[in-house]
Amino acid sequence: xxxxxxxxxxxxxxxxxxxxxxxxxxxxxxxxxxxxxxxxxxxxxxxxxxxxxxxxxxxxxxxxxxxxxxxxxxxxxxxxxxxxxxxxxxxxxxxxxxxxxxxxxxxxxxxxxxxxxxxxxxxxxxxxxxxxxxxxxxxxxxxxxxxxxxxxxxxxxxxxxxxxxxxxxxxxxxxxxxxxxxxxxxxxxxxxxxxxxxxxxxxxxxxxxxxxxxxxxxxxxxxxxxxxxxxxxxxxxxxxxxxxxxxxxxxxxxxxxxxxxxxxxxxxxxxxxxxxxxxxxxxxxxxxxxxxxxxxxxxxxxxxxxxxxxxxxxxxxxxxxxxxxxxxxxxxxxxxxxxxxxxxx
Amino acid sequence: xxxxxxxxxxxxxxxxxxxxxxxxxxxxxxxxxxxxxxxxxxxxxxxxxxxxxxxxxxxxxxxxxxxxxxxxxxxxxxxxxxxxxxxxxxxxxxxxxxxxxxxxxxxxxxxxxxxxxxxxxxxxxxxxxxxxxxxxxxxxxxxxxxxxxxxxxxxxxxxxxxxxxxxxxxxxxxxxxxxxxxxxxxxxxxxxxxxxxxxxxxxxxxxxxxxxxxxxxxxxxxxxxxxxxxxxxxxxxxxxxxxxxxxxxxxxxxxxxxxxxxxxxxxxxxxxxxxxxxxxxxxxxxxxxxxxxxxxxxxxxxxxxxxxxxxxxxxxxxxxxxxxxxxxxxxxxxxxxxxxxxxxxxxxxxxxxxxxxxxxxxxxxxxxxxxxxxxxxxxxxxxxxxxxxxxx
Numbered sequence: 202x203x204x205x206x207x208x209x210x211x212x213x214x215x216x217x218x219x220x221x222x223x224x225x226x227x228x229x230x231x232x233x234x235x236x237x238x239x240x241x242x243x244x245x246x247x248x249x250x251x252x253x254x255x256x257x258x259x260x261x262x263x264x265x266x267x268x269x270x271x272x273x274x275x276x277x278x279x280x281x282x283x284x285x286x287x288x289x290x291x292x293x294x295x296x297x298x299x300x301x302x303x304x305x306x307x308x309x310x311x312x313x314x315x316x317x318x319x320x321x322x323x324x325x326x327x328x329x330x331x332x333x334x335x336x337x338x339x340x341x342x343x344x345x346x347x348x349x350x351x352x353x354x355x356x357x358x359x360x361x362x363x364x365x366x367x368x369x370x371x372x373x374x375x376x377x378x379x380x381x382x383x384x385x386x387x388x389x390x391x392x393x394x395x396x397x398x399x400x401x402x403x404x405x406x407x408x409x410x411x412x413x414x415x416x417x418x419x420x421x422x423x424x425x426x427x428x429x430x431x432x433x434x435x436x437x438x439x440x441x442x443x444x445x446x447x448x449x450x451x452x453x454x455x456x457x458x459x460x461x462x463x464x465x466x467x468x469x470x471x472x473x474x475x476x477x478x479x480x481x482x483x484x485x486x487x488x489x490x491x492x493x494x495x496x497x498x499x500x501x502x503x504x505x506x507x508x509x510x511x512x513x514x515x516x517x518x519x520x521x522x523x524x525x526x527x528x529x530x531x532x533x534x535x536x537x538x539x540x541x542x543x544x545x546x
Numbered sequence: 547x548x549x550x551x552x553x554x555x556x557x558x559x560x561x562x563x564x565x566x567x568x569x570x571x572x573x574x575x576x577x578x579x580x581x582x583x584x585x586x587x588x589x590x591x592x593x594x595x596x597x598x599x600x601x602x603x604x605x606x607x608x609x610x611x612x613x614x615x616x617x618x619x620x621x622x623x624x625x626x627x628x629x630x631x632x633x634x635x636x637x638x639x640x641x642x643x644x645x646x647x648x649x650x651x652x653x654x655x656x657x658x659x660x661x662x663x664x665x666x667x668x669x670x671x672x673x674x675x676x677x678x679x680x681x682x683x684x685x686x687x688x689x690x691x692x693x694x695x696x697x698x699x700x701x702x703x704x705x706x707x708x709x710x711x712x713x714x715x716x717x718x719x720x721x722x723x724x725x726x727x728x729x730x731x732x733x734x735x736x737x738x739x740x741x742x743x744x745x746x747x748x749x750x751x752x753x754x755x756x757x758x759x760x761x762x763x764x765x766x767x768x769x770x771x772x773x774x775x776x777x778x779x780x781x782x783x784x785x786x787x788x789x790x791x792x793x794x795x796x797x798x799x800x801x802x803x804x805x806x807x808x809x810x811x812x813x814x815x816x817x818x819x820x821x822x823x824x825x826x827x828x829x830x831x832x833x834x835x836x837x838x839x840x841x842x843x844x845x846x847x848x849x850x851x852x853x854x855x856x857x858x859x860x861x862x863x864x865x866x867x868x869x870x871x872x873x874x875x876x877x878x879x880x881x882x883x884x885x886x887x888x889x890x891x892x893x894x895x896x897x898x899x900x901x902x903x904x905x906x907x908x909x910x911x912x913x914x915x916x917x918x919x920x921x922x923x924x925x926x927x928x929x930x931x932x933x934x935x936x937x938x
Contacts, residue, residue, distance in 0.1 A: 228642040357726040358656045437630050439659040500586040500625040
């Protein structure tokens, strides 16, 4: 127990050191790469709760991210900006402006509430049906963002959001996300989630409520999606509904599947691998010279190579890089594998 | 054990390659580096692709003539994939790793809005070849310049063309509410048209992606008095459909719009229905163009094996020429001096018109070409500067 606390403290200190030290040690470019990796880790971890651990393969996660981004964006515009950018905003929204943290929390709570409302009918579905239904939710969010132009400026760019997102903020939220999900996934509730995923009938037979379990996981995932959306909005400063659509959905799912669906460390590893690889390929595709050989620029090649690597990984490691295991450095006996050994699962 | 070794080796290899690829390219300090991020893939690719080709052509010509201040210029090109996240990473690469002194970037306002805060913070001047929102400099700051006219100018020319050349004292307005560009264009049009004594008989809207316009057309047919023309603030995909459905309904009045129509698709998809369409754009590129434009077209074709796809090719060319000219006038490779030199540009003869910035205004006064469609071909209907320009 004490060893675990010490490890936790060391990890936290390390995160804090990187978060506060990096901007003065590294170039802005590397800080941004770190920030985007951490941000994507929040998105993919919150996605793994429903898609990986509960077996609800949701395609609507980006809908929550978009809703969170727009809501926090509207809340944190200054009153003067609201008057010029959103002149038709209803009066209950246009007289105040929230700081970064409250706006983020409100966005998270709003998306969690949205998930409960949407999930109540949808979480009764299983398999392909729930995927299609959650995709419907994503489409609805997109259409609402485009048409509720009094709130969102429609398909036009939503701009002027203060650029508050810094490395300490994102690392802080990432630590909270990791901690909450870790406690949740490896708790009695976590076992209920996996039971519902692995055998719905057996789980119901021993008295586990399928709907409650799935709905809770879905709503907690949506909370962190909303929080991540707010961080993303305050990172970009300007965005439009098309930012939060299928391209982003596919990107997040690819990271999750690649890392391993049933593993928190797998989710993080998937994000790190895909982000670093696409950055690397993006630099290589501009063309380079090694000795006498000059490779010309081939823009667009990075997407092709990335897709090819995904195919290879799915052929040779269909469960993703980590599968159901956790990277524990031998300190925690909490991986799914050890549970199987102990006869728990 | 082998498993872990393999993984470690893979990780090490990847990270080494990553570091090499991102840091190992600043060997020759000799050329003057100008950042050129462009959306070469994704939904803005059909505009930014020709723009980059035009920019490269200009750089090649400048270097062939001895460069600027005795040094060649180098365009540092990145594909930003029409993605705001990639744009912000590329911006920091350009500023921190490549140490560019100035940036030429993008044909759409969204991308300029995404890169704006970073270049403003780093105090590096940026010229956008093709983003026409005249609000950009006031939204972002004093480092942002447009090489093209603002939407207020082209809308004003469109309105005055309707009043003076088409003799249309009454009009009807259709607006696409789906994009910033069409919404602004429509506002500016109304201001000039009504200022010039024109009367709008009605207004209607639709959204980008709509396919049927029967409701809007029925309203036009039901008007007690037929309007003299229709101003349609649209993108090319929708305006071809609008034209087809208008002509099918027997409405043959002229349709006027902005540079959103400037694509080969207008004639390819619009076909016969495109007769009587007019649009304002940066330059007339086609058969019978002015000698200056013809010279650019020939050089572009020689370099790229195709004719210039649209006016954005010429704008990319002009923006790089403008940047090189400003560096020359600044007399030093220094971002602050280059910024001041850009702001002081006066009477620079470019392919798309003469570029002059009035003091404190980062949108140039340029003449606007009005292009019409007749017998399935484009022709230059008018070239003018507006007599009244609405405030941005």
